[in-house]
Amino acid sequence: MSIEEFNDAIKNKLFGDYELKEDVDHYGNSNSWIVLHDKRDMEVVAKAVKSFKGRCVVATGYLNEMDGTHTVIYHFDINGMIMNAQINTNDKTVISITPILRSADWAERELREMYDVEPVGHPTKDRLFLDYSIAKGVLNEYISLSKIQMGVSDTDVLWSQVNKGVKV
Amino acid sequence: MSEVVPKLFRINTGSCNGCDVEFMPTILVEKFGVSTLGVEMVEDIKDANIIAITGPLTARSESFLKSAVGKIRHPYVVVGVGTCAVTCGIFRDSYAINGPTDKIVDVNVNVAGCPPRPQSIAEGIAKGIKVLNQVMNGEDIPKTIDTIFKDFSAPESFRGRMDLNPDMCTACRTCETVCPSTAIKITEIAQGHVHNIWHNSCCYCGNCAYFCPTGAIFSTNSFDTVKLQSEKFEDVNSEIIKPSDCSSCGDSYMPPSRGLLGKGYVHDDVKKLDTTICSKCRKEANFKRMYA
Amino acid sequence: MSEKIEIGPFHTELEESVYFKLEVDEHRMVEKVEIINGFIHRGMESLVTKKNFMQNLILTERVCSLCSNNHPMTYAMAVEKISGITIPLRAEALRVVADEVKRVASDMFNLSMLTHIAHTHELMKDTMNTREHMQDLKEVIWGNRMDMSSNLLTGTKYDLDDRKVKIILDTLDTVEPKIRDLKERYENDEELKTKTVGVGVLPLEDALEIGVTGPVARGSGINNDVRVMAPYGLYAYRPELQPNVTLSLRKEGDVHARAMARFGDILEAVRIIRDVVADMPEGDTYVDKRPHIPAGEAVVRTEAPRGELIYYLKTDGSQKPVRMRWKVPTFTNWEALKVMILGDKVDNVTMILNSIDPCISCTDR
Numbered sequence: 001m002s003i004e005e006f007n008d009a010i011k012n013k014l015f016g017d018y019e020l021k022e023d024v025d026h027y028g029n030s031n032s033w034i035v036l037h038d039k040r041d042m043e044v045v046a047k048a049v050k051s052f053k054g055r056c057v058v059a060t061g062y063l064n065e066m067d068g069t070h071t072v073i074y075h076f077d078i079n080g081m082i083m084n085a086q087i088n089t090n091d092k093t094v095i096s097i098t099p100i101l102r103s104a105d106w107a108e109r110e111l112r113e114m115y116d117v118e119p120v121g122h123p124t125k126d127r128l129f130l131d132y133s134i135a136k137g138v139l140n141e142y143i144s145l146s147k148i149q150m151g152v153s154d155t156d157v158l159w160s161q162v163n164k165g166v167k168v
Numbered sequence: 169m170s171e172v173v174p175k176l177f178r179i180n181t182g183s184c185n186g187c188d189v190e191f192m193p194t195i196l197v198e199k200f201g202v203s204t205l206g207v208e209m210v211e212d213i214k215d216a217n218i219i220a221i222t223g224p225l226t227a228r229s230e231s232f233l234k235s236a237v238g239k240i241r242h243p244y245v246v247v248g249v250g251t252c253a254v255t256c257g258i259f260r261d262s263y264a265i266n267g268p269t270d271k272i273v274d275v276n277v278n279v280a281g282c283p284p285r286p287q288s289i290a291e292g293i294a295k296g297i298k299v300l301n302q303v304m305n306g307e308d309i310p311k312t313i314d315t316i317f318k319d320f321s322a323p324e325s326f327r328g329r330m331d332l333n334p335d336m337c338t339a340c341r342t343c344e345t346v347c348p349s350t351a352i353k354i355t356e357i358a359q360g361h362v363h364n365i366w367h368n369s370c371c372y373c374g375n376c377a378y379f380c381p382t383g384a385i386f387s388t389n390s391f392d393t394v395k396l397q398s399e400k401f402e403d404v405n406s407e408i409i410k411p412s413d414c415s416s417c418g419d420s421y422m423p424p425s426r427g428l429l430g431k432g433y434v435h436d437d438v439k440k441l442d443t444t445i446c447s448k449c450r451k452e453a454n455f456k457r458m459y460a
Numbered sequence: 461m462s463e464k465i466e467i468g469p470f471h472t473e474l475e476e477s478v479y480f481k482l483e484v485d486e487h488r489m490v491e492k493v494e495i496i497n498g499f500i501h502r503g504m505e506s507l508v509t510k511k512n513f514m515q516n517l518i519l520t521e522r523v524c525s526l527c528s529n530n531h532p533m534t535y536a537m538a539v540e541k542i543s544g545i546t547i548p549l550r551a552e553a554l555r556v557v558a559d560e561v562k563r564v565a566s567d568m569f570n571l572s573m574l575t576h577i578a579h580t581h582e583l584m585k586d587t588m589n590t591r592e593h594m595q596d597l598k599e600v601i602w603g604n605r606m607d608m609s610s611n612l613l614t615g616t617k618y619d620l621d622d623r624k625v626k627i628i629l630d631t632l633d634t635v636e637p638k639i640r641d642l643k644e645r646y647e648n649d650e651e652l653k654t655k656t657v658g659v660g661v662l663p664l665e666d667a668l669e670i671g672v673t674g675p676v677a678r679g680s681g682i683n684n685d686v687r688v689m690a691p692y693g694l695y696a697y698r699p700e701l702q703p704n705v706t707l708s709l710r711k712e713g714d715v716h717a718r719a720m721a722r723f724g725d726i727l728e729a730v731r732i733i734r735d736v737v738a739d740m741p742e743g744d745t746y747v748d749k750r751p752h753i754p755a756g757e758a759v760v761r762t763e764a765p766r767g768e769l770i771y772y773l774k775t776d777g778s779q780k781p782v783r784m785r786w787k788v789p790t791f792t793n794w795e796a797l798k799v800m801i802l803g804d805k806v807d808n809v810t811m812i813l814n815s816i817d818p819c820i821s822c823t824d825r
Contacts, residue, residue: 027691027692028696029691029692029696057768057787057792058772058786060772060783062774075770075787080690082690082761084759102795106794106795107787127498128498130501131226131227131228131264131501133227134227134263134264138263138503139506153260153261154256154260155260158260158369159350159353159366161401162364162366163355163364166362166404177470178470179470179477180475181477181499182499182824183476183500183821184522184524184525184528184821185475185476185524185820186522186525186606186607189606192572192588193588196572196576196584196585196588197589210472226498227501228501229469229499232469232470258518259502259504259507261510262504262506263503264503265503282522282604282607283604283605283607285605286605323599325599325601325603326599327609346514347515348511348515348517348518349518371522371607372607373521373609375514375515378609379514379749379750387603
C-alpha cells in the first residue's frame with residue numbers, strides 16, 4: 001500500500017481541494033496526512049479505506065480558539081500504514097462514517113460528548129464515557145464550568161487544611 | 169472482649185487499576201500475610217464489614233458508591249487504598265472527579281502509595297480490623313496505631329516516602345514544577361522558605377528527585393504510609409530553607425544551585441562562579457568584569 | 461421467558477468497574493447485552509493539557525498501571541518526533557527491556573485472573589506466585605511493582621549495570637521453566653479446558669471487521685502486532701528482536717485460545733529481554749533532560765501487552781500539550797465482547813470479559 005495508490009482511489013471523487021503529504025519517521029514507518037477542504041469528502045476517504053480493507057483506528061477533535069471552528073482528524077490504518085485525514089467544521093457537525101466503517105463508532109461518539117460535534121447519521125445516541133451529570137462539550141472549555149462554579153480548586157481546599165497543621 | 173470475623177469487599181471508584189491489581193496478590197499470595205488475619209472475602213457488600221475503596225471517585229461512580237455504602241450493615245470500617253482514594257492524587261481537579269472518597273463515606277484508615285505495596289495494603293487491612301474491633305467493643309479509637317506487621321522490608325531501590333535535605337535545597341521550585349500530583353508546596357515566609365511534601369498526595373514517581381538540580385530531595389525506601397484518617401492532613405514532611413548572608417553586602421539571599429547557574433552562565437565554568445554573593449552583587453561584579 | 465440480570469459495577473470478579481445489563485433465556489443463555497462504561501472516566505485528555513510535559517510523563521503512566529510503561533513511552537516517542545530528536549540506541553534498548561518485563565507481568569496477571577475466575581485454584585496460585593518474581597524484579601530495578609517511571613523525554617531515566625543485568629537474567633532463569641510448565645498445564649488441564657474451550661468465541665471474520673488487536677486478535681488467528689507490522693525503536697533497528705508471532709497465533713478464537721496466545725507473547729518477551737541485555741549498545745541513556753519542544757503534531761504507535769496503542773500529540777511551543785489523544789487496545793477489542801457474550805452462558809460473562817484482558821481505565825480515560 002502506498003499513498004499514491006490511495007490518492008488514485010480518491011482523486012476523482014472528491015468535492016473539494018485537498019492537500020496530501022507523506023511523512024516517514026526515522027524508524028521507516030509511513031504516516032500520511034490528507035487535509036480535506038470540504039468536510040463531505042471524509043465519506044469518500046472512508047469508502048476508499050474500506051475498499052483497501054483498512055480500519056478507523058480513532059478520531060481526534062479539537063477546538064480552534066481563534067475562530068471557534070473544530071478540527072477533526074480521523075486516523076486510519078491500511079495494512080500497517082497510518083493515514084490521517086483532517087477536516088474542519090464551523091457548524092459543529094460532521095457526516096458520520098460509522099455506517100461505512102464500524103470501527104469509527106466509539107471515536108465519533110466521543111467527538112459528540114467531548115466537543116459537542118455531532119456525527120450526523122451515527123446509529124447510537126447514548127453517552128459512552130461522560131456521565132450525564134457533566135454537560136457535553138466538556139473539552140471545549142479549558143476549565144469545566146462545574147469546576148469554575150466552585151471558585152477554588154480541590155487542591156487549594158486540601159492544602160489549606162495541610163497548612164493549618166504545619167508548624168513553622 | 170469479642171473478636172469479629174473481618175469480611176472484606178473491594179470497591180473501585182475509578183482507579184488506574186494499580187491498586188486493584190495489587191489487591192489480588194495481597195489476598196492470594198501467602199507471603200503477604202493477610203491469611204493470618206482471618207479475613208474472609210465476601211461476594212456481596214451486604215455481608216461485609218471492611219470496605220476497601222480504591223480510586224479518586226469519578227462522577228459516574230458516585231451514585232453507585234452511595235447506594236452500595238447504603239447497603240452495608242453497621243458497624244463497618246473503610247480503608248482507602250492508594251493515594252487517589254485519599255486525596256484524588258494525580259487526577260485531582262479534573263471535571264470528572266468528585267472525590268476524594270471521604271466526601272461521601274466515613275473513611276477510617278488511609279493507605280497512601282501509587283500503588284501501595286501489597287505489604288502496605290495488608291497493613292491497611294490489619295489496621296482496619298483493629299479499628300473495627302475497637303468500634304465493636306465501644307472503645308475510643310486512638311490517634312495512631314503502631315505498625316502491625318513488623319517484619320517487612322523493602323529493597324533499597326524502592327521509591328517510598330520522599331525526604332528533603334534542607335541544607336542542599338535552594339527553593340528553586342523544580343520539584344514543585346515537575347510533581348504531577350501537587351504533593352509539594354514551597355511558600356515564602358519571613359525566615360526563608362517552607363518546603364512541604366504531603367505524603368498523602370504523593371504518587372511516589374520520583375520525578376522530583378530525578379529532576380532536582382542539587383539532589384536535595386530524595387526518596388527513602390520507607391513504605392510506612394498506612395495512617396488513620398485523623399492523621400490525613402498531618403503526614404507532611406516540612407522543612408525550612410534558610411537563606412544565606414551575602415559575603416559581599418551582608419544581605420540575606422537564597423544561594424542558587426550550580427545547576428541553575430549553568431543555565432544562566434552557559435559560557436562560563438560554573439565551578440568557578442562565586443556562589444557566596446547575592447544576585448545584586450553578582451550583577452555588579454559582572455558589570456565591572458565586562459565594562460570596567 | 462427471558463430474565464434480566466445485572467452484573468456490576470462493583471463485583472468481586474470485576475477488577476475494574478463496569479456495568480452489564482443482560483437478558484437471558486430459560487437456559488441462562490445471553491440473548492441481549494448492554495454494557496455501560498465510563499466508571500473509570502477521569503477526564504484525562506483534559507488533565508494532560510493542564511500539566512506540563514514533565515508531569516505528563518507520570519500522568520500518562522497512570523492511564524493504566526498494567527500498561528504503565530507503554531503510555532509514557534509512546535507519549536515520549538510523540539514528543540521526540542515533534543522535536544526531531546533521535547534517541548540513543550542504548551535508550552531504545554532500555555525501553556524494550558522495561559516494556560517486555562511489563563508485558564510478562566501484565567499477561568501473567570491476566571492468566572492468574574482467568575484461573576481465579578475458573579476456580580482452578582492450583583493453577584491460579586502457581587501463576588500468581590510466578591508473576592511475583594516479575595513484580596520483585598520491577599521493584600528491585602525500577603523501584604515500584606507497577607509503575608516503573610522509567611521513561612524520560614528523549615530517553616530513559618534508568619540505566620542497567622552488570623549487577624542489574626545479572627538480577628534480570630537470574631529472574632528469567634527462575635521464571636522461564638515455570639512459565640513453560642504452566643503453559644503445558646494450561647494446554648492440558650481438563651478442568652480448565654472444560655470451562656474455557658469453545659467459550660466466548662470470536663470468529664475470524666468478526667475479529668477482522670471489528671479490528672481487534674493484541675492477544676485477542678492472535679487468539680482468532682490474526683497477526684497485527686505493531687512490533688512486526690510497523691516496527692519502532694529497537695524492533696526497527698534490530699529486526700531479529702521482533703517477536704515470532706506464529707508462536708502466539710491460535711485459530712479457535714475462544715477463551716482458551718486467547719490465554720494460550722498470551723503464553724506465546726510471554727515466552728517471546730522473555731527471549732527478547734535476554735537478547736537485548738546480552739548485547740546492550742554503549743552510550744548515553746538520554747539526549748536532554750528537559751528538551752525544548754517546538755510546535756507540531758505527531759502520531760505514533762506501539763504494541764502494548766493488550767495490542768495496538770496509538771498517540772496523537774499537538775504542541776504549540778509552550779510547556780503544555782495543546783491536545784493529546786490516545787487509543788488503547790481495549791477501545792477496539794471491547795466491541796468484540798458483544799460477539800463473544802451473545803449466545804453464551806451468563807455464568808461465563810466475567811470470564812469472557814477477563815479473556816479480552818480488558819483495560820477499562822485505559823479505555824474510559
